Amino acid sequence: KAGVTQTPRYLIKTRGQQVTLSCSPISGHRSVSWYQQTPGQGLQFLFEYFSETQRNKGNFPGRFSGRQFSNSRSEMNVSTLELGDSALYLCASSLVSPGQGAYGYTFGSGTRLTVV
Amino acid sequence: GQQVMQIPQYQHVQEGEDFTTYCNSSTTLSNIQWYKQRPGGHPVFLIQLVKSGEVKKQKRLTFQFGEAKKNSSLHITATQTTDVGTYFCAGPRGNQAGTALIFGKGTTLSVSS
Numbered sequence: 001k002a003g004v005t006q007t008p009r010y011l012i013k014t015r016g017q018q019v020t021l022s023c024s025p026i027s028g029h030r031s032v033s034w035y036q037q038t039p040g041q042g043l044q045f046l047f048e049y050f051s052e053t054q055r056n057k058g059n060f061p062g063r064f065s066g067r068q069f070s071n072s073r074s075e076m077n078v079s080t081l082e083l084g085d086s087a088l089y090l091c092a093s094s095l096v097s098p099g100q101g102a103y104g105y106t107f108g109s110g111t112r113l114t115v116v
Numbered sequence: 117g118q119q120v121m122q123i124p125q126y127q128h129v130q131e132g133e134d135f136t137t138y139c140n141s142s143t144t145l146s147n148i149q150w151y152k153q154r155p156g157g158h159p160v161f162l163i164q165l166v167k168s169g170e171v172k173k174q175k176r177l178t179f180q181f182g183e184a185k186k187n188s189s190l191h192i193t194a195t196q197t198t199d200v201g202t203y204f205c206a207g208p209r210g211n212q213a214g215t216a217l218i219f220g221k222g223t224t225l226s227v228s229s
Contacts, residue, residue, distance in 0.1 A: 031214070031215050033215055033216060033217075035219075042204075042219055042220075042221045042222060043159070043204065043206075043219040044219075045209055045216050045217065045218065048214050048215055048216050050214065050215075055214040055216075056209070056214045056216040058209075058216070090158060090159070094215045096215060103164065104149050104151075104161030104162075104163075104164050105149075105151075105159070105161055105215070105217070106161065107158040107159050107160070107161075108158065109157075109158050110158050
């Protein structure tokens with residue numbers, strides 16, 4: 001079966017611009033989470049969506065936002081980009097079993113964002 | 117705040133030597149997950165441990181979950197060059213419902229032949 005697909009793979013943006021990243025989860029996975037990975041901070045949770053609703057949000061400023069569509073595809077948006085937003089943005093989908101919690105994530109290959 | 121810590125940060129071994137990475141949480145975890153990320157790649161799920169004192173094996177990899185459900189370890193027997201990468205542990209983030217995880221900073225393993 002197809003894995004988690006993230007587009008684009010690479011992006012170069014200028015400070016102050018905004019960017020939208022896309023994620024298509026594994027078919028049947030309704031939970032989609034986003035993480036930011038940097039060498040200094042590691043993997044940090046951004047937000048999680050389940051059935052089009054944001055279920056959890058990490059400790060990131062309001063410039064970071066996301067949404068999920070009825071087909072479970074998700075997008076995240078970063079407005080007013082800063083140099084410190086340069087990172088690998090990873091999308092992960094998960095099969096959530098009622099009463100048993102979540103199984104492990106399947107991550108996409110990520111979007112490498114460079115802000116100059 | 118909630119923290120998940122891993123040691124060591126880096127480990128270099130000769131091929132055939134054993135390797136262990138340790139994970140400690142500041143809070144009790146309902147489960148712990150382990151992931152491996154190859155250089156230039158993305159994290160790949162290895163295993164989830166749920167029960168106190170649980171031990172699971174995957175070929176040369178042995179995973180343990182502590183009795184208090186606050187620590188875990190991953191042991192690789194007779195490392196191979198294919199084991200190179202960064203190993204992360206992760207636990208549920210806070211008491212929130214859902215799948216959000218808090219990750220350790222990882223242990224980066226290098227193996228020389």
